[in-house]
Amino acid sequence: MASDVLEKGGPRAHDVVPTFTVTMIVRRFDPEVDNEPRWVDYDLQMHGTDRVLDALHKIKWEIDGSLAFRRSCAHGVCGSDAMRINGRNRLACKTLLKDLDISKPIYIEALKGLPLEKDLIVDMEPFFDSFREVQPFLMSSSKPKDGKERLQSSEERARFDDTTKCILCAACTSSCPVFWTDGQYFGPAAIVNAHRFIFDSRDEGSQVRMDILNDREGVWRCRTTFNCTDACPRGIQVTQAIAEVKQAIMRGKP
């Protein structure tokens, strides 16, 4: 059966990076039992192309089913599994173990700055609230008369391409020191999504969004630490997007 072949078909990375042992130290917290989070060690046998998500699954599926984390797509497009991996915000499904220093333990903990719910799960509502507050949808008073699409040149489309890639994973916002100390700050992700519309040639609502972000808790709180840009799994130039929104507020929409 060809399907036997299909099933065991392994890419060559499997051949190149052999099985190895890795220690994961996970910050666990069960709100029904624990007063404080606690660090728990797991020694795991992992393989060549395994991701941090595979290691978490191994713990959950073979050792302790109560380990709680979010995940869905497993290839970096749904934004479910942003977490702190060795102190940096990363998607567990997009971080290969072999790219970390596996001679040392790997530390895994929930995102910082959002309320901890259980193990690696944080409350996402404050994050989505900020997103919704910037009115993240196309505002336009008219539709094209011919019942067709609005015209937009490739250059106009390219102007906001970078910020359309956002998957709302919260890695940026929860890596921001300003956000850690002031949970009221809109945070980078909300500004990224405002940027996506402010620079869309079809949109007429920029002023509304710029007024919102000109607020005390808006763009001016950004201190260009660049943590957000480093954290973004989609490679969005987050700090630059924030700077562009600041400029637009000062000088008007370009």
Added chain:
Amino acid sequence: MAQSEQGELIDGVHYHKHDVVIVGAGGAGMRAAIEAGPQVSTAVISKLYPTRSHTGAAQGGMAAALANVEEDNWEWHTYDTVKGGDYLVDQDAAEILAKEAIDAVIDLENMGLPFNRTPEGRIDQRRFGGHTREHGKAPVRRACYAADRTGHMILQTLYQNCVKHGINFFNEFYVLDLLMTEVKGETRPAGVVAYELATGELHVFQGKSIIFATGGFGKIFKTTSNAHTLTGDGVGIMWRKGLPLEDMEFFQFHPTGLAGLGILLSEAARGEGAILRNSDGERFMERYAPTIKDLAPRDIVARSMATEIREGRGAGPYKDYLYLDITHLEPAVIDAKLPDITEFARTYLGVEPYTEPVPVLPTAHYAMGGIPTTNDAEVLRSNTETVPGLYAAGECACVSVHGSNRLGTNSLLDINVFGKRAGNNAAAYAKKADWVALPKDPTAGVRKLLDHVRSGDGSERIAVIRRELQEAMDRNAQVFRTDDSLREVGDLIKTLRARYRNVQVQDKGKRFNTDLLEAVELGFLLDLAEVVVYSARNRKESRGAHMREDYPKRDDENLMVHTMAYLTGDAESAVADDHIKLDWKPVVITNYPPTERKY
């Protein structure tokens, strides 16, 4: 938003009431919500945050005969859909799909979707498998796209518009039961019951109209492009309620998954000129589909690949994969049109697609079958009767516009066209219908289900049963099937179902108990895999994605019909024959009599 809206609390259960209740916040569910929301009180219940839905993983494009870049029309699109589906498509439905495609794309653009553009500023279009001009003469540019992130843009745009309309979402709520009440001798939907992940509490959502938009169930297979969460809950709930499932034997294997991982590399790559090669570097699709070659429909390409490997022309140390070659494309073109999939190859396989061919293998991708509906998205309870007030749309539904093999880009289209229809029809129904009374003790069924998975002796691990199921499905019910292979996996499912009774749920808590829900999801996977295999054994022909080596020919005389599967007995009884009954449903033919499929 409505996360905080806790409903009325009676005996520890929360009660909510909305005219339209939508289960699922992927493309289909949110497209429905955008129609229903402004008309009547609407709630969307989703086990994931809406933007985590797997629609966001779709890459290549959405078909519509806009004719922005070359001549095209919806009739050609209809024909391609019918032929692509190996004539098991209901032709009236395909016509609706192709005609309404044009408005569906324009709607999305008007809502803000950032499509790639032509030099004139119109929506750009590209080639995709099986989409042709003049009934098969040559590939046509019909797929509207936004780089290789079309699904992401659709999901984000729809969510943005839901925010704009203030739609009520209940996120991380798992719907586990559909409530049906007898009204004048007929069972009618009264609502659904959901388990709230954060608290472990139960919520009853009473609705006049209920729409299921819960997506696919690719997790019955091991190698798949589908998300961990695509466990077919909605389809499984319908099944357990005794409602039929249609054409479950037809599951699509997409030719180009990253070898060993299953992560998808969109057909858009081949649409932009990528070539499949074997170990000799040969462009083998020239032998199997001389006219459109690498752009043949997926069933044909996947089978050709499996044949190449079988005959010893696979690549790599074990000759067990093939290559997708895009090295002849300009890096600038790759970056503009295929940025994400090339990054997947780099991240997960360490391969640089600019200069190296990428190892690929077929991956379980799409369920053509599902909950049977009319063209108005009404759920069927038999070949002809509908369940008033109950709707389904998207991958969980079977209209059938995809027949036995879906064409690429027709699903993002399906979710928009039939999601919209479901939303509108559900709202119209709710405006005129009365409330159906909730059954007594509406959460009894869910409590029983949860007790069931918690009450065994705990000797079996969820992950072990799931892996055995998935590996057996890959081995026996994938691209090639025989009576023997299907019997083998059918027998295994029987024992797995017995073992499932003793499944272990280690997490005893109420908050974010994903362990408990994985056990519940596994129950749905087992049920659906059983129906897939049972239906596949019964279809003694080869058609579209269903390739029976012991019956290699299509049998139009006897089998130009949809399969309808019914749960008739105790689902717990071990032998499938004791609880599954199969029937046939005619295919709607309007303009295109079945002919041999050549490309």
